[in-house]
Amino acid sequence: MEECIFCKIIKGEIPCFKVYEDERVLAFEDINPVSTGHTLVIPKRHAKDLWEIQGEDLAAVQLASKKIIQAMRVLDPTGVACVQLNGRGVNQVVMHYHLHLIPRISGKPPLPITGWELRQGDLKEIKKTADKIASAIK
Numbered sequence: 361m362e363e364c365i366f367c368k369i370i371k372g373e374i375p376c377f378k379v380y381e382d383e384r385v386l387a388f389e390d391i392n393p394v395s396t397g398h399t400l401v402i403p404k405r406h407a408k409d410l411w412e413i414q415g416e417d418l419a420a421v422q423l424a425s426k427k428i429i430q431a432m433r434v435l436d437p438t439g440v441a442c443v444q445l446n447g448r449g450v451n452q453v454v455m456h457y458h459l460h461l462i463p464r465i466s467g468k469p470p471l472p473i474t475g476w477e478l479r480q481g482d483l484k485e486i487k488k489t490a491d492k493i494a495s496a497i498k
């Protein structure tokens with residue numbers, strides 16, 4: 361994983377603004393913050409995405425994210441978007457699993473990522489898709 365930028369941050373080869381660390385997890389501020397407090401939570405063991413990450417690391421990331429959003433109350437957020445992209449097709453840029461914690465700060469405009477349009481889907485198609493996924497679950 362020579363080229364992985366987040367592995368380099370974990371090793372201390374690239375600096376970061378750290379907010380939390382434990383034996384499995386590191387969390388630090390995003391250098392291109394969508395909002396004040398935009399934080400990335402990553403496993404220390406390299407895994408590309410949700411398909412690849414091991415259960416214990418995923419659980420550790422989630423537990424850390426809970427601690428961090430509790431602490432984010434100091435920023436007076438009206439909400440926190442927890443976003444995680446899997447794959448180039450949905451614009452994952454850094455191929456080391458990371459959970460974005462993006463607070464919307466009181467008095468600031470809505471976050472662009474939280475404003476998708478709700479349109480009623482075709483219920484038959486939704487059911488067909490649900491059945492297809494459900495039957496593939498191992």
Ligand code: 5GP
Pocket residue numbers: 365374376377388389390391392393444445451452453454455
């Ligand atoms: P993705 O689109 O993969 O979910 O998001 C990757 C995120 O990593 C982006 O929000 C980007 O700003 C952030 N990022 C990329 N390189 C660095 C870096 O060297 N340091 C920090 N702190 N964040 C980074």
Ligand code: ZN
Pocket residue numbers: 361364365366367368406407455456
């Ligand atoms: Zn990595």
